[in-house]
Amino acid sequence: MTRLALTAAVLAGLTLPALTLPVLGATVPPVNQEPAKTECSACHMAYPPGLMPARSWKAIMSNLENHFGEDASLDPETTKKIEDYLVANAADAKGYGGIMRGLTAQDTPLKITDMPWWKWVHSEISPTYFQSKRVKSSANCTACHFSGDKGYFEED
Numbered sequence: 455m456t457r458l459a460l461t462a463a464v465l466a467g468l469t470l471p472a473l474t475l476p477v478l479g480a481t482v483p484p485v486n487q488e489p490a491k492t493e494c495s496a497c498h499m500a501y502p503p504g505l506m507p508a509r510s511w512k513a514i515m516s517n518l519e520n521h522f523g524e525d526a527s528l529d530p531e532t533t534k535k536i537e538d539y540l541v542a543n544a545a546d547a548k549g550y551g552g553i554m555r556g557l558t559a560q561d562t563p564l565k566i567t568d569m570p571w572w573k574w575v576h577s578e579i580s581p582t583y584f585q586s587k588r589v590k591s592s593a594n595c596t597a598c599h600f601s602g603d604k605g606y607f608e609e610d
């Protein structure tokens with residue numbers, strides 16, 4: 455499908471075809487660790503660690519009490535287990551150059567949606583669509599990527 459046809463299919467509320475990341479040169483696996491899988495999917499899909507650098511995950515995990523307007527804090531032991539997993543499987547730890555592209559050493563995005571790669575692959579989608587009633591937020595990946603929390607944008 456062309457880029458335009460794909461976008462149109464999403465706009466019509468249809469499922470996106472299962473996606474890999476050929477354009478970014480990475481196949482990012484879903485969250486496959488407990489307790490991360492359970493604890494980090496209580497309010498949104500469990501975001502795969504390979505979509506941000508280790509320093510971003512460290513920053514998020516060090517401030518779970520003030521997590522995007524929510525208190526997502528956990529006991530220290532659980533927090534450490536999750537942080538270790540996220541850091542070990544981060545984009546830079548795994549050598550996902552495409553995911554890291556455009557990010558300077560000074561940048562520590564706290565959102566996947568602030569990552570240059572994310573903006574780049576979604577640049578043709580109207581901002582108003584992300585705020586629409588159906589989608590609500592650009593962080594709501596599964597509104598458009600229906601297999602997003604299972605096989606992450608992969609055939610499963």
Ligand code: HEC
Nearest residue numbers: 493494496497501522524525526536564565566567591593
């Ligand atoms: C109590 C609810 C809650 C829990 C539990 C929670 N989060 Fe969140 N998280 C949120 C909210 C709310 C947002 C903002 C979503 C939005 O902008 O639409 C968010 C956003 C995020 C984002 C940014 C998404 C983006 O690109 O905009 C990341 C990354 C994230 N959470 C990671 C985690 C991790 C890691 C855990 C587990 C340790 C976790 N969250 C657990 C509520 C939660």
Ligand code: HEC
Nearest residue numbers: 457461464473474475477566575578589592593594595598
């Ligand atoms: C409003 C619907 C929508 C939301 C929400 C959304 N996406 Fe997308 N995403 C798309 C569309 C449509 C494309 C294809 C863009 C194109 O080809 O023009 C895409 C492309 C992608 C790609 C590239 C796939 C490839 O093969 O190049 C990835 C990876 C991706 N999105 C991840 C995410 C993540 C992670 C989130 C949540 C933080 C998210 N998306 C939120 C609609 C959305």
